[in-house]
Amino acid sequence: MSRRSMLVVGGGWAGIAAAVKATSSGWHVTMVEERPYLGGRARSFADKVTGDVIDNGQHVLMGCYSAMMSTLRAMGTDSLLHKQKALRVAFVDTSGRDVLDASQLPGKAGVALGLLRLSKLSRADLWPILRLAMAMQWGRATGHGLTCLELLQRYGQTERAIQRFWEPVVLATVNAPINMADASLLVTVMNRAFFGSGRDDSRIYIPADGLSALVEPFPSLLASHGGTVLCSTSVEHLSSDGTSVRATFSNGQDAVFDTAIVACQPPAVERLFPGLLPELVRTMEFSPIVSVYLWYDGAWCDVDFAATLGTTTQWVFNRRALGRTDPAIEKRFPGHVALTISAGSALVTRSQDDIVAACDAELRQLFPAMEGVRCLHGVVIKEKRATFLATPQVHPLRALVRGPFPNVEIVGDWTNTGLPATLEGAAYSGLKAVERLDRRE
Ligand SMILES: Cc1cc2nc3c(=O)[nH]c(=O)nc-3n(C[C@H](O)[C@H](O)[C@H](O)COP(=O)(O)OP(=O)(O)OC[C@H]3O[C@@H](n4cnc5c(N)ncnc54)[C@H](O)[C@@H]3O)c2cc1C
Structure with missing residues (x-):
């Protein structure tokens, strides 16, 4: 020894x-x-029907993940991440699209400008978001002892700002409903990721090969x-x-x-x-994440990934744009998306077929390009103990x-x-x- x-x-x-x-x-x-x-x-594994490598749930990393990145660099696998050049997130609902694009200025200035340019939020929605973000940066809004909803209400966030911006962020990062999630964790996420001091902190990285x-x-x-x-x-x-x-x-x-x-x-x-x-x-207590993988006979998804609003599905990832695919598989299944439903307790008892049908129907309301495209195969992964419930x-x-x-x-x-x-x-x-x-x- x-x-x-x-x-x-x-x-x-x-x-x-x-x-x-x-x-x-x-x-x-x-x-x-x-x-x-x-x-x-x-972890990932090969889907038996299509041969595509899928994860036990789509994972997203961010530029501020310094411990993860140093670990990946030491193994030489950081190059297996699909890396955004600057934060860019599409928000999709039945009324159309909005894009948070932070590429116009470096670092947090780019994120602030990107927020101000969101077209579906008015100035009355956006100024309170920026005011709260600044209060978080200056240590005035700590969130200690509060749920995210309590913090957001205390800082005068509008209903629309909560639904269209804060809720998707909380679900994706804390995996708990907004009225239960610990607000100090949201403050940490905002300060480190969206308004971090590094140029790359807010960039989103997605594993390309699983x-x-x-x-x-x-x-x-x-x-x-x-x-x-x-x-x-x-x-x-x-x-x-x-x-x-x-x-x-x-x-x-x-x-x-x-x-x-x-x-x-x-x-x-x-x-x-x-x-x-x-x-x-x-x-x-633990909080579930439900992940749904769908395969189509046509390529319909024209975003890399997007937050979907007003739907059970919360995020859609275009695996054909983000992953490296075997051309023979892509020929048979040109369309392939991964969907994420965080804090998904309501889905845990529903059948796989039911979840696949419901998610497919929701996507069709949001993406008109799906007309005439058939869903060929679906996989549902229910991770009942995905993360602890951070109240x-x-x-x-x-x-x-x-x-x-x-x-x-x-x-x-x-x-x-x-x-x-x-x-x-x-x-x-x-x-x-x-x-x-x-x-x-
Ligand atoms: C569906 C899903 C989606 C997620 N999305 C994201 C995301 O987008 N971004 C993000 O950053 N995080 C995400 N997460 C969270 C992330 O996966 C976890 O935080 C992380 O993987 C936890 O790692 P860990 O090492 O702490 O625990 P674990 O991964 O649980 O590892 C513990 C290991 O210990 C082993 N073990 C237990 N007992 C013993 C024993 N007696 N002897 C030997 N081995 C033992 C277990 O088998 C297990 O492999 C997601 C999680 C899930 C489930």
């Missing part, structure tokens, strides 16, 4: 980011993941630094005497490490360390999550990151844990 050995339990993005960083600072890392694949809640491609080089990266990945294996027991960690794996193997990073969700942490998590953290009651409890021993850290998107449950939150928690363990050395 190497002097600086580390066990990482869980191969989601918190564990992957931790392992990549630890490897670069000299740790010999063993990663153990109970499923047969890496990526956790962010999420799993982003992690493909990971096992060889680890191996080249003396590490290893064990998939289809779980950690059943973990204990520490403060200087070394003893682990038992589901394959019966016992192993000893200098440190461990546990990168699992609360139920798995509770199984490893009964009684560690405070009751309210252990019993956190003002639950979000502050994340600060209570601590490792059980000085040489064992707990990480994951639900831990005390100050961010919504996202890839960036997961990766950030992993990097920070390695920094803490490095300082202990």
Whole structure:
């Protein structure tokens, strides 16, 4: 066993980011993941009918995702992202289209100008948006203890601004209904992403080849630094005497490490360390995301992606424009879109056929180019525990999550990151844990 050995339990993005960083600072890392694949809640697979690679739900990254981007750069997979040159988001409803285009000026000035140019919002809607954005930047609007709706009402946002701008942003970033979502997370998102200090912070990045491609080089990266990945294996027991960690794996193997990073969700942490998590953290509620993939016999989608307003569907992504597709598949299925419905509790009990038919019908109301185009195939993925439900009651409890021993850290998107449950939150928690363990050395 190497002097600086580390066990990482869980191969989601918190564990992957931790392992990549630890490897670069000299740790010999063993990663153990109970499923047969890496990526956790962010992974892709080939659709059996069409052969297209689809994600377990369309994921979006942003330019401000610095922890994720440094992890991807270390693996050489940041080039697999379709990167916008500047923030550009279309909003579509039955009355037509609006586009938030931030390309006219750099950074946050471009976002502000883009907002002011939204044609379906009047000055009476737009000025309060900018006033609130400034109050967030100056630290006057913190959102602490409030739901997003309470914060928006307190700062005089119009009904139209809430429906056409704030609600799509909250659903996409916090995955909770606007009247439940913690407002301090919205403030963080606005300050870091839309009005961040970096030029690229608000740019949207979308995995072009599927999420799993982003992690493909990971096992060889680890191996080249003396590490290893064990998939289809779980950690059943973990204990520490403060200087070394003893682990038992589901394959019966016992192993000893200098440190461990546990990168699992609360139920798995509770199984490893009964009684560690405070009751309210252990019993956190989760919020679903429903993703729908549709294939058509014609190419009808003329946007890269768009927020859809007044529909069950919230976002539509044109996979043929954003992904790299096998030409033979594209010939058979020229149209292919991914739809996202965050906080989608209302859909969880509906049948797949019903959801596909309802989403297809909604799209036809919004995109006249769909006339005469037939839907050939649909897939519905219901992630019932997509992210924890970030309410003002639950979000502050994340600060209570601590490792059980000085040489064992707990990480994951639900831990005390100050961010919504996202890839960036997961990766950030992993990097920070390695920094803490490095300082202990
Ligand atoms: C449908 C959907 C859409 C999303 N969209 C976005 C988006 O657009 N942008 C964004 O930033 N985020 C998005 N997210 C959130 C993002 O996917 C998560 O925040 C992130 O993947 C969480 O990573 P994690 O490592 O914290 O947890 P996980 O991915 O849950 O990883 C934990 C891992 O630990 C493993 N494990 C558990 N117990 C053990 C054990 N005892 N031994 C070994 N292994 C174990 C699990 O199998 C799992 O692989 C979305 C999530 C979903 C579900």
